Amino acid sequence: MNRLINLSMNFKKHNNMYIMLTISISIFFVFCQLIVNESIVNKMITIDHTLPIWMKALVSIISIFSFIYYRYLILYIIEEKLKDYGVLISLGCNKDKIKYKVYKLLAKYTCITLIIGLIIGSILYYGVLALINGTNLEKVSSHLSIIGYVIVIIIYLIIYIVNIKLINNKIKYMDISDMLYYKKVDKSINKPQVYQNIGVVLLIMGLVLIIISKSQDEYGFFSALIPMIFL
Numbered sequence: 001m002n003r004l005i006n007l008s009m010n011f012k013k014h015n016n017m018y019i020m021l022t023i024s025i026s027i028f029f030v031f032c033q034l035i036v037n038e039s040i041v042n043k044m045i046t047i048d049h050t051l052p053i054w055m056k057a058l059v060s061i062i063s064i065f066s067f068i069y070y071r072y073l074i075l076y077i078i079e080e081k082l083k084d085y086g087v088l089i090s091l092g093c094n095k096d097k098i099k100y101k102v103y104k105l106l107a108k109y110t111c112i113t114l115i116i117g118l119i120i121g122s123i124l125y126y127g128v129l130a131l132i133n134g135t136n137l138e139k140v141s142s143h144l145s146i147i148g149y150v151i152v153i154i155i156y157l158i159i160y161i162v163n164i165k166l167i168n169n170k171i172k173y174m175d176i177s178d179m180l181y182y183k184k185v186d187k188s189i190n191k192p193q194v195y196q197n198i199g200v201v202l203l204i205m206g207l208v209l210i211i212i213s214k215s216q217d218e219y220g221f222f223s224a225l226i227p228m229i230f231l
Contacts, residue, residue: 017073018113024069025117025152026124028062033125033148035059067159074106074163078171099171103164110160118149 034040035055044051085102089095122144129142 017076018109021069021073022113022117022120024062024066025114025156026121028059028066028155029118029121029148029152030125030128031055031059031062032151033121033145034128036145036147036151037143063155066155067162070156070159071163071166074167077106078102078167082171099168103168106164107160110156114153114156118152121152 035052041052044055081102085098088098125144126142133142
């Protein structure tokens, strides 16, 4: 029975979705670090006093889209496996035990994704700072703020808890027949590679604009970061 439960909990084929979540976390982390870096914020204010506000707005937007994407991710996984869980319950498995294992595994994957995303984000952040300090702009502090890490961790902790609560309410009122005959709604996107490629192009565009802006005005440098959020 435990073997059947473990097989039904296998999320490995959803690795690509977690890879996209990792990229999202890393980009989110970069922007969080930028808005808590006092020297960068002060530089933004000298260019345009609204720039820090825009950067915070971008962080808020990324937070919202992170919530939406994570909700899509767990709904996709759970809905795909509802029939398996229905079979396990019909064989005598405890429903609460199955839910606990599912939530525990989702937490494990989310933690791994978050850690990797923070590591990649730290590397990207140092890369962005290296580009900033390589321009004609005034040198900025290159330290990593613990506040940036805390913001990202808290945001994704909230995203996880809220989504688990929502999915729990969905499963709680389903009986075995609902699970066994559950018809998954097709949420797939036509030609997802196109959207992934667009995201990569936007990221490259942002990096290229950053490099080009070395010889141009200061505002152009910070505005060059904007395309990167659409990855």
